[in-house]
Amino acid sequence: MPDSFDPASATIVVVTYNRSHLLTGLLESIIRMDPKPGHVVVVDNASADDTTEVVESFRPRLGTELVYRRLDENTGGSGGFSEGMRIAHEIGSEWIWLMDDDVEVLPDGLARMGVWTPRFKSIQGRRYDYDGSEFYWQYRIAPTLAIPIPFAPAGFDASGYREMNSGCFEGMFIHRDIVTKIGLPDPRFFIYWDDQTYGWLASRQTTSVIVNEFVLRRTRELKQWDMGVRHLNASSNAYRYYIMRNRGIIKHYLRAHGAYRPVRFATGSALTLVKELIRLVAVEHTVRGTSNLWRGLRDGWKIGADRSWAIMTPLSEHPADA
Template sequence: MTHVPSAAPFDPQTATIAIVTFNRSNLLTRLLTSIGEMDPKPGRIVIIDNASTDDTAEVVESFRDAVAPADIVYRRMETNTGGSGGFSEGMRVAYELGSEWIWLMDDDVEVLPDGLAKMGKWAPRFKSIQGRRYDYDGSAFYWQYRVAEPLGIPIPFAPAEFDASGYKAMNSGCFEGMFIHRDIVQQIGLPDPRFFIYWDDQMYGWLASRKTSSVIVDEFVLRRTREIKQWDMGIRHMNASSNAYRYYIMRNRAYIKKYYRELGVYRPVPFALGTTLTFGKELIRLVFVERTVRGTSNLFRGLRDGRKIARDASWQPMPPLEAATTTGR
């Protein structure tokens, strides 16, 4: 697929940073501090609070002047909708506010001072862009930017190096830094909140890549601020997980299957192999990262509940959006 240049040069004021946070006001403080030090700044910062019980609301209020001239739009959810629900709501708010570009991120990163300028450099050429991140220790974080479509899983050792072009084609996505144009959001709709956590960003990035040339660019724009237990495998790391993640990793395979069927790319045998490989990877994560064998019941429970989703004849994918009228800047 060839990329189509945007109609106009990038204007930072048309961009919105959409953040999802939950009970991590200390990490949110670091992120908002980094946004305050950015040059240029975005026009808006949308903060989706997944029903936090800490001082998140007070922290947000304390930063309104520090991030000026960017406007802060704060939304507190009534319940914790997971990362999937938070990013869906953040995308909805940013889109309805008329944002041309939406930059998604969790609360456990900070933005480099020239991060938006670096992303904006690519905005006239592409409409779905992923930048690079530094890990907690300052090393380059490797993200699996290619999906083996028939299997429905990431390719773990896709080449990490960039050539002189400075970008590589991707067919996936990561909500820790996805930079996407409103035209693509309108066509594919909002991120699917039904995932709750896991696979949601991969699916959304894959959907975007079917509408436009999606790329990862050789620009470091974010830094992770939370240390996670890892197994260093050389080219990449395998992070520690949790019982909740293990459950949703397996359950949400059913949602991927649903989207694949809807779009006519589902192939039963390769997809089943992808599910088996995912199950095996989670067992390896338990043994080599978390040094335990407890937690396997959550994998089986996820598979069981996924079968119920797969049989749901009423299921529909997220719909395209109506064009929203731009309000303000």
């Protein structure tokens, strides 16, 4: 780990909702970390289980400073990560490491990420899947289509990294300078497309990379259709709705950054719809749930047509004690 990287300058931000059993595993893994981050921020999306008690039970033994923020309502992963990043930025964190509650951090995960900090400011590590296999994440998108590129190479050369133009909040490791420039994640996504959009914005400010370092392990098993290196996970009615609805939000970000191409974007929407129909049949073996896709398309069109809608703004840099 380079001398220029201070582990205490990093903050892990965790978003959780009614999954205290999974959160317990993640917090236990943070105890085993060496080195540890300076802070851990847990954002609770108004859980109805024993999440508060679980978090407080870790406070005396986590080995680092714990900040717990319980929201008044469920704001989705998007709202949780936006709030968590706001807290991390305000307390002066130099590096912010985002993750869901259904992963564990490998003991040397922070050290492995720290190796890359002298060169890059937007970094994605790798993770093992529930069964211990290497999880493949689609790290590149076609911006004008606003869809992931499913055939982006999975392997790494001797450099140990690949440039990316996307992001994933299950492991995004980002410098405060980039957060300041592009602002907080947009909570209006609620779920889905938020991290991909945020990663794209980051890649427009700096060279973003996925590095050949395994730093996380998924702890929740998902039903999926295995296609070799690639796979399709099972989803939910909420997922089906937001994956289509949130394309209306993406349209505004593309417009604001001069990357909106109507025909290509419509093609991307059509491809997304087809993919979700395939997911229903191939993974969940049903055709029920299509109404959520159509509702999402309808509401997304309304959002995209609303010219009063504004994207998130950059943050003002200020001291942590301001």
